[in-house]
Amino acid sequence: MSDTAAKPRPQFRNIGIAQIAKYRLPLAGKLSILHRVSGALLFLCLPLVILPLFAASVASPESYAQIAEYAGNPLVKLVFLALVWGYLHHFCAGIRYLILDLHIGLDKVSAQKSAGVAFGVSLALTLVFALKLFGVL
């Protein structure tokens, strides 16, 4: 008891911007905020990056070849990687939410476990894509 009296646990009600780094989110919380971040990223990039790339990739063999040439640039590779991570994270975390909405795995232990699985699968697939992209595989 004296322990808690001497050092009260920090309490957060409405989290301020300055507190974000100090606030220790559980794994499912990190998955959740990254779900939102990845969704916003894909939304913003959609007409600016993704659709122009798609347009060039299907328009003609010449424009397709040009995309392949651009993809040789390491900076362009990083952009691809960020977008692929965003899609995979949103995909995996989203499937977890669909399962939770069916009231499957709602208890604390399984929810933490499934958050770990969602992270594991999306990061593993992103890694495979990265290895392919940078020519290791």
Add this chain to the structure above:
Amino acid sequence: MAETKNYGSKRLVVGAHYGVVDFIAQRITAVIMVVYTLVLLVGFLAMPSFSYESWKALFTFQVGVLPVGQMLATLFFFALAWHAWIGVRDIWMDYVRSTGVRLFLQVLTILWLVASVVYFAQILWSI
């Protein structure tokens, strides 16, 4: 209990049911996108080799006279736009407290997504 007047200054603006359609639409559009992603993935893995022709065929393949590849991609994109509208609107509702700014951002979001749908349709149907 007196009859509920659900109009005028006493109109009920919060409570159950508001948002149920959005909740369900967000999940159904998600399932549609998962299915389409898996269809694309199967088509991708079934490619003899990765080339412009086989990449294009993923989106332009036909069944009989029906342009099924383009039809599926169009449906996917409608699902995406609806899904993104609900998600981005939720972000504005969570973080933007000024009604005027929020309305402005929501209108901008709709314009952004409608423009994307038109852009995508134009790309897809002119391949």
